[in-house]
Amino acid sequence: MGEEKPQARVNPVGWDKRSTAYSVNMVVDIMKFVSQWLEWLLSNFAPVRPRNGKTCLKMCGFGACGVVLVALVSLRVARAVVSSQAQSPFADTIFIGEFVTLDRSHPKAEAMAVFAGRIIAIGSRSEVEALATKNTRKIRISGVALPGFADAHVHVAGVGEQLERMDLRGLTKAEILAKVAEVARSSRSGSWITGGGWDEGFWHPSVFPTASELDAVTGDHPAALSRIDGHSTWVNSKVLVLAKISRDTPDPDGGLIRRNTAHEPTGMLIDNAQELIRSVIPKATHADQEHRIRIALQQFSRWGLTSVHDAGVGLETISIYKDLLERGELPVRVYAMASGEAAMTHYLANGPELDLGNGMLAVRSFKLFLDGALGSRGAEMTDAYTDAPQEHGLELMKDADLEQVVRAARQKGFQVNTHAIGDRAVRRALDAFEEGGVTPNERFRIEHASIVTNDDLPRFVHMGVIASIQPVFVGEYSRWAEDRVGPSRVHWVLRTRDFVNAGVALAAGSDYPASDSGAPIATLHCLVTRQSAAGKPDDGWYSDQRVDVDKALRMMTAGPAFSAFQEKDLGALSVGRYADFTVLSASPYQVPSNELRTLTIRMTVVAGRVIFDVDDN
Numbered sequence: 001m002g003e004e005k006p007q008a009r010v011n012p013v014g015w016d017k018r019s020t021a022y023s024v025n026m027v028v029d030i031m032k033f034v035s036q037w038l039e040w041l042l043s044n045f046a047p048v049r050p051r052n053g054k055t056c057l058k059m060c061g062f063g064a065c066g067v068v069l070v071a072l073v074s075l076r077v078a079r080a081v082v083s084s085q086a087q088s089p090f091a092d093t094i095f096i097g098e099f100v101t102l103d104r105s106h107p108k109a110e111a112m113a114v115f116a117g118r119i120i121a122i123g124s125r126s127e128v129e130a131l132a133t134k135n136t137r138k139i140r141i142s143g144v145a146l147p148g149f150a151d152a153h154v155h156v157a158g159v160g161e162q163l164e165r166m167d168l169r170g171l172t173k174a175e176i177l178a179k180v181a182e183v184a185r186s187s188r189s190g191s192w193i194t195g196g197g198w199d200e201g202f203w204h205p206s207v208f209p210t211a212s213e214l215d216a217v218t219g220d221h222p223a224a225l226s227r228i229d230g231h232s233t234w235v236n237s238k239v240l241v242l243a244k245i246s247r248d249t250p251d252p253d254g255g256l257i258r259r260n261t262a263h264e265p266t267g268m269l270i271d272n273a274q275e276l277i278r279s280v281i282p283k284a285t286h287a288d289q290e291h292r293i294r295i296a297l298q299q300f301s302r303w304g305l306t307s308v309h310d311a312g313v314g315l316e317t318i319s320i321y322k323d324l325l326e327r328g329e330l331p332v333r334v335y336a337m338a339s340g341e342a343a344m345t346h347y348l349a350n351g352p353e354l355d356l357g358n359g360m361l362a363v364r365s366f367k368l369f370l371d372g373a374l375g376s377r378g379a380e381m382t383d384a385y386t387d388a389p390q391e392h393g394l395e396l397m398k399d400a401d402l403e404q405v406v407r408a409a410r411q412k413g414f415q416v417n418t419h420a421i422g423d424r425a426v427r428r429a430l431d432a433f434e435e436g437g438v439t440p441n442e443r444f445r446i447e448h449a450s451i452v453t454n455d456d457l458p459r460f461v462h463m464g465v466i467a468s469i470q471p472v473f474v475g476e477y478s479r480w481a482e483d484r485v486g487p488s489r490v491h492w493v494l495r496t497r498d499f500v501n502a503g504v505a506l507a508a509g510s511d512y513p514a515s516d517s518g519a520p521i522a523t524l525h526c527l528v529t530r531q532s533a534a535g536k537p538d539d540g541w542y543s544d545q546r547v548d549v550d551k552a553l554r555m556m557t558a559g560p561a562f563s564a565f566q567e568k569d570l571g572a573l574s575v576g577r578y579a580d581f582t583v584l585s586a587s588p589y590q591v592p593s594n595e596l597r598t599l600t601i602r603m604t605v606v607a608g609r610v611i612f613d614v615d616d617n
């Protein structure tokens with residue numbers, strides 16, 4: 001976020017365990033303290049959905065009396081806290097261990113006290129532990145705690161879908177069949193088995209598989225497994241029957257049904273022949289979608305993410321988030337970007353939802369798409385692609401439509417987050433924002449901002465437009481981006497250091513599952529080394545764009561918080577903010593940069609609640 005630290009991998013303040021220079025950052029704002037109490041009481045005792053009006057009245061009356069009483073008591077106790085800086089009955093949890101706060105006023109701490117999800121004290125162990133009562137839970141953390149990682153651009157249901165699908169990459173045929181058999185045994189009778197990533201290059205002999213091999217392990221389940229490149233699918237006989245693919249079915253245009261000597265289909269559908277099964281694969285139900293979201297959120301907690309920005313969701317997904325929240329089953333904070341006509345119409349009529357459930361869910365932004373992706377030459381370029389001189393990419397939204405959405409969104413207080421990858425799409429987004437008179441306090445975002453000309457860099461700063469970047473793309477871009485744009489434009493691609501130097505506000509995300517990895521450790525590694533999640537290329541791709549560990553961490557914590565209007569609540573560990581943190585196996589400031597990707601997640605905590613603990617897993 002443009003904040004400077006002299007260099008990477010140094011202890012931010014030269015903190016010394018023997019030093020007595022800790023300061024406990026205590027609660028001094030009585031009103032904030034009382035309001036926390038009220039917030040907590042209301043969220044814990046006020047009925048969310050009363051069954052009838054009578055109950056509501058009774059409970060609200062009771063709640064109101066209780067609230068007033070407790071507020072008075074709180075005021076007295078809060079005064080006591082301020083004067084003594086010692087005793088408070090209010091620490092429901094105390095975490096003890098090594099904290100890197102990313103707050104410059106107190107960069108390190110030994111303990112943190114939490115009440116009702118927020119940090120009420122952080123500093124030396126002795127001072128924080130003085131806030132413990134007999135009911136305070138003490139949790140010792142092993143490793144180094146940092147402010148919770150956030151992913152500023154991820155596709156939550158897509159991550160769930162990816163997890164549901166069997167991953168068959170790098171497996172032998174026998175291993176694949178064993179995996180399929182296991183899934184067939186454990187899933188509901190007749191349900192579909194899907195997976196992808198197999199490659200006959202790993203098999204001996206290296207030949208395409210057959211439906212009968214799958215039939216032997218799938219029972220009554222239809223099964224469809226796509227090859228690693230997505231250009232062919234291996235199906236079992238049940239799928240061939242459902243899709244009515246027989247010896248009499250002609251090959252479609254641009255497709256091939258592989259057949260044996262008797263002209264019977266073998267179970268391999270190539271290219272457009274895969275379309276023949278599309279109509280028989282069941283569409284995801286509401287329950288499927290909820291399941292995908294749940295397993296994705298669990299995965300995020302294992303990756304150390306405490307907050308995710310879901311980059312484009314409709315009303316159904318938002319309703320799933322609200323249901324999970326109401327049932328207390330939303331483990332990770334979600335900043336949902338509404339997209340599609342129905343969602344945008346609904347929200348323009350009803351206004352933004354700034355904070356649902358103590359910062360667990362917010363819907364106050366729209367996601368738009370201006371162009372496609374660079375790999376498939378869909379990114380909209382001012383000049384033609386170097387490796388396709390007739391092509392300039394795709395314009396997915398016209399300037400007039402964009403300007404209209406910007407106008408409507410601003411009137412109702414919505415942030416606009418536009419997907420723009422090519423230099424022309426980025427420029428069109430900036431032009432529309434400028435035309436609309438967008439100001440820095442509206443914090444409009446360009447998602448990806450993958451190819452930005454030198455002339456456009458300062459325009460981000462002038463309008464306060466946030467670049468929402470995905471550093472893990474360095475992996476795949478290093479393989480073909482220069483072919484697409486040529487040597488003179490490649491310096492505009494995946495700029496990071498240039499954004500920092502120009503003073504552009506940055507928020508880092510992963511775009512997973514559209515990228516190689518959704519793990520924030522991979523993002524950290526890519527930012528600092530300019531290598532892929534797998535550590536390639538050895539010396540980094542355009543390594544002048546590297547940033548140091550401190551900047552990288554702030555792009556993954558404070559950056560996303562700012563880009564979601566949540567910087568007062570998230571992004572650093574200090575009194576008043578939510579107790580969201582991620583515990584790593586070691587301090588990223590201390591490990592050599594080429595070993596950053598070996599760091600592991602030991603614990604993930606959201607609002608003082610442990611949502612992942614490696615020792616329980």
Ligand SMILES: [Zn+2]
Binds near residue numbers: 153154155511514
């Ligand atoms: Zn995306």
